[in-house]
Amino acid sequence: MMAMSEKFSLEFNLKAGENNFMSKNNKAFVGWIKSAPGITISGSIILAVFATIYSGPYILVNVIITGGMLALVATGLTLILGVLNIAMFAHGEYFMIGSLTAYYVFTPISNYVNENPDSILAITGPLIAIALSMISGAIAGVISEKIVFGPLRRRSTDNWVMNSFLLTVGLSVLLINLHQLIFGADFKGIVRYWGGMPTEIAGVFISRDRIMAFIISAFIVLVFWLFMTYTRTGRAIRAVSQDVTGAQIVGINIENIVLLTIALSCALSGVAGGSLLFMYPSYPTMGLEPLYMAWFVVILSGLGNILGAVVGAFMVALLKVMTVEYVGAGWDFVVPSILIMMVLIFKPSGIFGSEVRGVLDK
Amino acid sequence: MRAKDEHSAGEYQNAPDVDTPLHNGDTLLQDDINPFDMMLQKTGFTPVGLVGVILLLALPFIPPFNQEYLLRWLIYAAFIAAMSVGFDFTSGYINIVNFGYAAVMGYGGYTTSILAINLGLTPWIGILLGGVNAAVLGLAIGMTSLRLRGIFAACLSWFFGLALMGLATKMVWLTRGPLGLRVPRLFETESNLPFYYTIVILLLATYLICTSVVRSNMGLAFKAIGQNMDAARTSGINPVFYRVFNFTLSCALAGVLGGFYAHFYGILTPDIMQTSKTVEVLAVAYIGGRGSLWGGAVIAFPFIFIMEIVRSTLSNLPGLNLIIYALLLILVMIYYPGGFSYFFDEHLRKPKNRVLRYLMNGRQVN
Incomplete structure (x- = not known):
């Protein structure tokens, strides 16, 4: 009860803030700055600017690239939480599947390109690998829905959140060890996708691969957002996440939406793994770090909130990069997890609140 | 009569x-x-349970198990069994999965190891102090997770665990980081027998403590909170006390067990705080049956043995044992959520034969 009433009052405050926004722009801005999202967003921007001035712009570059990757993984996680109400613990494993696919697709391509440097594959090869990593993530998601989540959903939805969470724990162990059994535990990485000379931006040299990785993630997040906002199917997904019975009444096929959602969210994770293969080589437990980070993002921004997840991803990336820079490598689990615990304790609904309510758990 | x-x-x-x-x-x-x-x-024992305990005490002298390496497996199995009882005490009753359970265990282990190494404290007191320290941590987790329910509380305890593991890895001056601490062993012998009896006594103590709490009115309150917190509040149960108490007790047990773990293996690395360790305990507790306490303790022995046999015989296929246990966990979660204890209650507990009935249930008075 305590938690519930607290949550309602917080949401009420947020609503009040929005009303202000309607009436007077200036007043609304001050109100927004005073609200929790305002404080955190402006705080992180100020922090980022100071760190950039203090240590150099490479901090900003790192934040943007890490944040772009995190945004992909975290939007997938938050989508699956919002729509299917599955607290995914295996999300990092789809990241791993994506990177594995990209490795096995790209290695022959790069051998071929080494022999024929002028071939068109030098430019399109990485794109093919990344696209295939996305598709393999989606296929893995559909398979796990068909084999694991579907049977449980048909069997019983009592205590669904907890049971499905434990299922994903089992799934995660299964996928990690299948990788180890079939492909071995060694690092499967590549040196570069596109290669070439690093580009200089504002005194920092950034490799072309990093720029491309960021462009890909920004493009996909944008397309995904447009899809969720403007297309009929995207609206159907949001409708299911708000009220499953109501969605059924207006003629939405729940089965299809569930499949589509899980495919989309795993594809997002897979493409993140694929496009970052040059930074993170593929090995069995590689999915854990993106998983932890994505969970930090989701808790920070509130469950089922897609735009919030994108903003939160950059905040967590900033937190991580700052920790590595000023506290030391290896502390990047300790400091963020303590801060996220603070968020959980003092604002359990997340900084941006969550407007999207989960289904299947009553 | x-x-x-x-x-x-x-x-x-x-x-x-x-x-x-x-x-x-x-x-x-x-x-x-x-x-x-x-x-x-x-x-809280049935006659068949008592037979099981006696079997457990006699097991080191029965031929295949009197070899030292099998005895080590037995010790590990008993350790996991005791952990799963403590884990089930939280997850099966107040329905909150303590995802940082292995980290709490490691925290207790580190407490006693550091005391033993730096202050020369005897492990027996150190283990108890580790339990107390872990209880304080459990109190903190319980207090901070009060506002959260279900998955959020699980996340909070998980982040607690991650932060603890990160600290244990990075506080090199205290814990020597990933190199690990060399911990004095509990007994100065090569034989594993005294360790085995210690862990069996710890297992029994864990079980007795948990059952005595669960069978009092407090257990009813736990169940009520776990099933429907709002309804429990309406009937006058104050969840604050019960949740915090539950976390404190189960973490204290984990701390004591962690102390045993450290003083048995003689080396303590941050690896034991990993989430995968919690998942192992969780798998045993859930396959054994949620909310039964004894299910996990019983199933741990065959489970760990099968895992170890698969691992040692098929060592050219690394990870196969973990695949088996993940598959088992998934299958049990989907198709048989009651686990072994449900199977026992449904199919084995009600035989027609009166003697067998007595064995399975003890004396029943209506």
């Missing part, structure tokens, strides 16, 4: 589902049963 005579076979067919010992603790007519059965009732 009177009570026993009243049980005719026909009556049994129509009788309402005979209570498990969990529920009839208050309704016993205590004059009617002999002291032995009363003792069993009070401690």
Whole structure:
């Protein structure tokens, strides 16, 4: 009860803030700055600017690239939480599947390109690998829905959140060890996708691969957002996440939406793994770090909130990069997890609140 | 004796589902049963359970198990069994999965190891202090997770675990980081036998503590909170006390077990705080049966043995044992959520034969 009433009052405050926004722009801005999202967003921007001035712009570059990757993984996680109400613990494993696919697709391509440097594959090869990593993530998601989540959903939805969470724990162990059994535990990485000379931006040299990785993630997040906002199917997904019975009444096929959602969210994770293969080589437990980070993002921004997840991803990336820079490598689990615990304790609904309510758990 | 005579076979067919010992603790007519059965009732054992305990005590002398490496497996299995009892005490009753359970265990282990190494404290006191320290941590987790429910509380304890593991890795001046601490062993012998009896006693103690709490009114309150917190509040249960108490007790048990772990293996690295360790305990507890306490303890022994046999015989296929246990966890979660204890209650607990019935259930008084 305590938690519930607290949550309602917080949401009420947020609503009040929005009303202000309607009436007077200036007043609304001050109100927004005073609200929790305002404080955190402006705080992180100020922090980022100071760190950039203090240590150099490479901090900003790192934040943007890490944040772009995190945004992909975290939007997938938050989508699956919002729509299917599955607290995914295996999300990092789809990241791993994506990177594995990209490795096995790209290695022959790069051998071929080494022999024929002028071939068109030098430019399109990485794109093919990344696209295939996305598709393999989606296929893995559909398979796990068909084999694991579907049977449980048909069997019983009592205590669904907890049971499905434990299922994903089992799934995660299964996928990690299948990788180890079939492909071995060694690092499967590549040196570069596109290669070439690093580009200089504002005194920092950034490799072309990093720029491309960021462009890909920004493009996909944008397309995904447009899809969720403007297309009929995207609206159907949001409708299911708000009220499953109501969605059924207006003629939405729940089965299809569930499949589509899980495919989309795993594809997002897979493409993140694929496009970052040059930074993170593929090995069995590689999915854990993106998983932890994505969970930090989701808790920070509130469950089922897609735009919030994108903003939160950059905040967590900033937190991580700052920790590595000023506290030391290896502390990047300790400091963020303590801060996220603070968020959980003092604002359990997340900084941006969550407007999207989960289904299947009553 | 009177009570026993009243049980005719026909009556049994129509009788309402005979209570498990969990529920009839208050309704016993205590004059009617002999002291032995009363003792069993009070401690939450059935005769078959007692046979199991005796078997456990005799096991190191029965031929295949009297080899040292099998004894090490037995010790590990008993350790996981005790952990799963403590884990089930939280997840099966107040329905919050403590995802940082392995980290709490490691925290207790580090406490006693650091005390033993830096201050030369004897491990026996150190283990208890580790339990106390872990209890304080459990108190903190319980207090901070009060506002959260279900998955959020699990996340909070998980992040607690991650932060603890990160600290243990990075506080090199205290814990020597990933190199690991060399911890003095509990007994100065090569033999594993004393360790085995220690962990069996710890397992029994864990089980007895948990059952005695669960069978009191407090257990009812735990169940009420776990099933529907709002309804529990409406009936006047204050969840604050019960949740914090539950976390504190289960973390204290984990801390003591972690101390044993450190002083048995003689080396302590941050690896034991990893989430995968919690998942192992979780798998055992869930395959054993949620909310039964004894299910995980029973299933841990065959489970760990199968895992170890698969791992040692098929060592050219690394990870196969983990695949098996993940598959088992998934299958149990989907198709048989009650786990082993449900299977036992449904199919083995109600034989027609009176002697067998007594063995399975103890003396029953309606």
